[in-house]
Amino acid sequence: MTGNPEKSVTLICADRLIDGSGREPLARGAVAVQGDRIVAVGESGELAARFPDAARVDYPGATIMPGMVDSHVHVTFSASAVPFEDIQNDGDLTVGLRGAINARDALLAGVTVLRDLGGRGRTTLELRNAIAAGAIPGPRLLVCGRPVTIPNGHCHFLGGWPRACPR
Numbered sequence: 001m002t003g004n005p006e007k008s009v010t011l012i013c014a015d016r017l018i019d020g021s022g023r024e025p026l027a028r029g030a031v032a033v034q035g036d037r038i039v040a041v042g043e044s045g046e047l048a049a050r051f052p053d054a055a056r057v058d059y060p061g062a063t064i065m066p067g068m069v070d071s072h073v074h075v076t077f078s079a080s081a082v083p084f085e086d087i088q089n090d091g092d093l094t095v096g097l098r099g100a101i102n103a104r105d106a107l108l109a110g111v112t113v114l115r116d117l118g119g120r121g122r123t124t125l126e127l128r129n130a131i132a133a134g135a136i137p138g139p140r141l142l143v144c145g146r147p148v149t150i151p152n153g154h155c156h157f158l159g160g161w162p163r164a165c166p167r
Helices: 044-050 082-089 092-108 123-132
Strands: 009-017 026-034 037-045 055-066 068-073 110-114 140-143
Touching: 009 044, 026 044, 026 055, 037 044, 068 092, 092 110, 092 123, 123 140
Parallel strands: 009 055, 068 110, 110 140
Antiparallel strands: 009 026, 026 037
């Protein structure tokens, strides 16, 4: 695959490339990126031959690796000593902004997917939509929204279902 000729290709090159397959790291590895898609992965010389007009960005001494996945987060929770109290007492705007900051920080740390297991109201859903629309930076978010729990059960304060115990 040489990619769409309408979009330019950039080769990101480093001393090592870990492809996630379990094989040994590839020396002089590269990733060919076109737009927001990876179109090829391999040895930098081979990819330079496949994409002769590609812009090249070199990172000597660095390693390229697949993005990491964090499969259990509450992206809108604070990192304070009292996160359960913070999420209950802070307004939706504060909760949403905290989520945006936490998502950006995760992305900058190399996390490309976050699986959020419960947020208050629609905050995590709106955060996911804003990231997907490109309005704010962040990893791909897989969110469940409000959690399903028993009355007064785990994370009930997030407004999940059922909301009240039937009598």
